[in-house]
Amino acid sequence: MSSTILITGGSGFAAAHVIRAFLSQGYNVKATVRSEARGEEVLASHPEHSAKLSYVVIPDIADKDAFNDALKGVDGVIHVASPMILGATDFEAQLFRPAVDGTVNLLEAIQKSNANVSRVVITSSIASILDPLQGQRPGYVYTEKDWNPVSKEAAIESGNAVLAYLASKTIAEKAAFDYVEKNKPKFTVTALCPPFIYGPLLHHVESIKELNTSSNDIYRLFNGSEKEVPTTAFFSYVDVRDLAKAHVQAFEKPAASNQRYLIAASAYTYQQIVDIIRAKFPELSETTPKGVTGAPIPPAYIIDTTKANTDLGVKYRSLEDTIVDAVKSLRKLEEA
Template identity: 50%
Template sequence: MSAVQTAKDLAANATSSITNLTILISGASGFVAAHVLNAFLQRGYNVRGTVRSDATAEKVMKSHSKYLKQLSFAIVKDVAAPGAFDEAVKDVDGVIHTASPFVMEVENNERDLLDPAVKGTTEILKAIKKNNPAVKRVVITSSFAAIVDISKGNRPGHTYTEADWNPVTWEAAKTGPGGVAYSASKTFAEKAAWDFVEKEKPNFTVATINPPMIYGPIEHGVTDLAHLNTSAADIYRFINGSTKEIPETGFPAWVDVRDVGEAHARAYETAGAAQQRYFITSGNMTYREICDIIREEVLEVAAKVPQSAPGAKDPETYNVSNAKATTELGMTFIPLRQSITDTVRSLLKLEQSVGKQS
């Protein structure tokens, strides 16, 4: 198998074998996880998702109702608890670990963010090594937060790649603001995975997926627009009348969630992805561009979308490179206009089903 072998190639060679394979996807009810599920289910894999309760499993079955014959679930109430994944990993062929807290403000950075992220990663890796030596590939959802050096700000002239690492320290993360603590949680969780592989030398290899800000349609179970996932809420504020001015673009790198899901599947299937990290990004954007796209493409909300002052300019910022993902995984990326339009349409559809929230 070549280092670059797409899902289409694999499907042509092994369609019948894929239907006999089961992939464990942790945190199956999340925004990103919904699209990771799609990527594997559409290929014909069986998927066992970890969720915190039977009620959450019901939500996933509802959102992925056309794949019920391929879906099963394992209850994992606390991903950081010792032995949490011991049963869930048994008899699966591959593991995709998406479960990790995505919150910016907590009471205690170490207890509520850093420890759960790190222990959730190490616990699932320990469980695989202990209970299922047949697993050969584990794909972990990391983040651009583990790549970017927040302390350097916009960093014009620099191009971020997989070679970059967030240099944050544990001590700084314990007492730092929410954004620093979240970025640190992703950094230390990913480093814990690489340290585990180096020290424990398990039968499996690891690949990490490092997306930045993730936009795209909502396909997980959402019942309240007041509690959207972070990136969906980032767009919803532009169409519900709550934001009157275009804010500064804090994190300009972005990607569509459907590409993130696809990248997980390709990283699992591609032989050359062993022990690799992949920066999954479509490039840079600004909130000004996003607002312009919404006004041009979704006319029914155009009047609510904030506009920038005439002649306003955005500051220069860093560049990002997806060369490794395109070369090694064969990725192509959804453009910003399509992603934002689909995101807004998804939010409007959600409004109709659960009621508006301003």
Template identity: 45%
Template sequence: MTRVLLTGGSGFIAAHVLDILLQHGHSVVTTVRSQEKADKVAEAHKEYKKDKLDFAIVEDIAQEGAFDQAVVSDPPFEAVIHTASPFHFNVTDVQKQLLDPAIIGTTGILKSIKKSAPLVKRVVITSSFASIVDGFKGTRPGHTYSESDWNPITPEQAVENPANGYRASKTFAERAAWDFVEQEKPNFTLATMCPPLVLGPIVHYLNSLSSLNTSNERIRDIMQGKAKHEIAPTGTFIWVDVRDLALCHVLAMEKAAAANKRFFITAGYFSNKEIAQIIGRKYAQYKDLLPSSSTPGGDYPAEGVYKYDNSRVIETLGIKFRSLEESIVDTVKSLQAVGA
């Protein structure tokens, strides 16, 4: 058993990380932004007493010293899984609303651990394929992305628009974490998780259709008939199921071989067209809302897309990825449970 601090416990990914940590017998304190969120999570895990599941309120992770109190525990923490990431929809100032919070949130927790949680040996941080992909090179057929790739975006390009700002925030925050470990030489090792589009079932007690995580919105929209006449562009053509990603976080904490490694976590390719086809095959009740075989859009580009190398995550963590069909079927079920 490990005593673990999990940040952002009511988030899409973190809610699944929490389930797996508890299933694996670990003792968890999770940060949430409000007592109301803490109560919802506690209510859904009534079988766990305070020694197995407790909460710390951190209202704004972008404040200096936000985690100073949260990292202090009795018994002391031995590991930290940092999934919390500030996200703003109405971005008017990329630097202040995207870049600063992402970087300060990430370096802030590392500083707090070094200062006040000396027994922490493992830190796992949720990063993103956004910190790997070169968004300026399009679908880049012929190139194979792996952990050795870094998004080359510059601070000047980052502030040009919110899309650049988002990708840059992930890139700069992850780089800042690796720089911290190299320069500060803390007692802990670092592992970073770099997933592309994350699909999969939502944790129903935390979600409604209106507060859905962005990546699952495409599934909801297809179910609701918004792709009947034209399927939206797929955008990112690789994906992972949230449950597999959550397991990777926990295994990266548990396995010594994961220390100081970056993990590019993807199950493979998908398109919006394939999502619509799976829903059509598995759920007859949506037949009249779904696109037909001749509906335009949502397919792979004619020129092809980049390749990927996910061998490190398979070999080091021993992951067997779920299929796209299983993921979509389970996601639709979970969306039906909140009114889709």
């Protein structure tokens, strides 16, 4: 009998690919969604796996008893649901409460339930590793030993929404490991820390105006809204399909028990992305800024993914493959 995996935030960009990755490996998947309508959209996104996919409605993952029913018959949990809101105005309500309470409440519910959960994989973020106060930090090598030092109090006091988002990811991940250390549950926890997540759309998107943050980050580069090549903010990316497979590997591999992993393909710049778009889609040249074709990546920090490569065997697509597939997917949505 196949194991059943609960995947939170099932209607989202990354979660759709995580769902597909587990279904493709023969698992049964139960996805959490905020409404019946979202649940039906999730089912429609994976028609070839309808017999192995179901959903459960959880309007607010930060509610204390949110996961009680969802955990019945579950063998593993993949916690993807956490807001990526870079323009939040109420940091507590929009960022810290869902990120931190959603994670801790889930772990508490698993421990209190009779579910036979062996591992919880949490989709954290490179935001919990990078020090945002250090900027590009040329030559510095970030590893899983690094933690973002910005506290919740400092982030709120700053009034900076991006800083608050970065801090919320750090505090939520730390809360998960602290919970395991303090409560000694039967399950183990693994955290994956990806940077910007690019790639093709798999989840239901009503219109181009409802794109997730990272997909819109690509779309703006060829839709005519950017007249100049933007300054690159984060010098690493990962393909959503590679990240999804890493979730399966993190769930299955014994070495991943109570570990955190940087999941990142390579350094990149927006200049490289527009170069790819202009070369592979010449019809988009007029709406895609040119910049300085072939310009090298400026001096910046380095992301060391040795641990994930060794423990999980993660493999990565090239930036070209990721961007080409993302643009094809976005253009298809645009035409629809």
